[in-house]
Amino acid sequence: MSEKTRYTDEELQEFKQLILEKLEKAQRDYNLYRAYITNTEGNDTADTSPTFKVLEEGALTLGKEEAGRMAERQLKFINHLQAALVRIENKTYGVCRVTGKLIPKERLRAVPHATLAIEAKQQKGRL
Numbered sequence: 001m002s003e004k005t006r007y008t009d010e011e012l013q014e015f016k017q018l019i020l021e022k023l024e025k026a027q028r029d030y031n032l033y034r035a036y037i038t039n040t041e042g043n044d045t046a047d048t049s050p051t052f053k054v055l056e057e058g059a060l061t062l063g064k065e066e067a068g069r070m071a072e073r074q075l076k077f078i079n080h081l082q083a084a085l086v087r088i089e090n091k092t093y094g095v096c097r098v099t100g101k102l103i104p105k106e107r108l109r110a111v112p113h114a115t116l117a118i119e120a121k122q123q124k125g126r127l
Contacts, residue, residue, distance in 0.1 A: 004102055007094045011105075016088050019112045023081045026074055033071035037064050080113035087115075096120050 007015070087093035094103050098120035107114055116124065 012088050019084050026078050030074040033067045036067045084113040
C-alpha cells in the first residue's frame with residue numbers, strides 16, 4: 001500500500017474549519033490591541049484631563065509599546081493562517097515543505113499553520 005501524499009477533501013475541510021475559528025479569534029484579538037494603541041475605545045476623561053504623574057505616563061507608554069508588539073505578532077499569525085487557507089484551496093495543506101511527507105494531524109491541530117514536520121523543524125534548528 002502506498003503512502004498517503006495529501007489529506008482528503010473531508011480532512012481539509014476539517015482543518016479549514018479549525019483555521020477559520022482561530023483566524024476569527026486572532027482578528028478579534030488584533031482589533032483589541034489596535035483599539036488599545038489608538039485609544040479608540042476610550043470613553044473616559046483620561047485622554048482630556050491633565051496628567052502630572054510621569055510614572056503613570058511612562059507605564060501607559062510601555063503598555064502601548066507592549067500592545068504594539070502583541071498586535072504585530074497577532075498580524076503575523078493572521079497572515080500565517082491565511083496562507084494555510086490558500087494551501088487548503090491548493091490541496092497542498094499539511095505537506096511538509098522539506099520532506100514532502102504529510103505532517104501528522106496532531107501537529108496540525110496544535111499548530112494549524114505549520115509547514116514543517118517536527119523532524120524537519122528540529123533539523124532546521126540544528127543548522
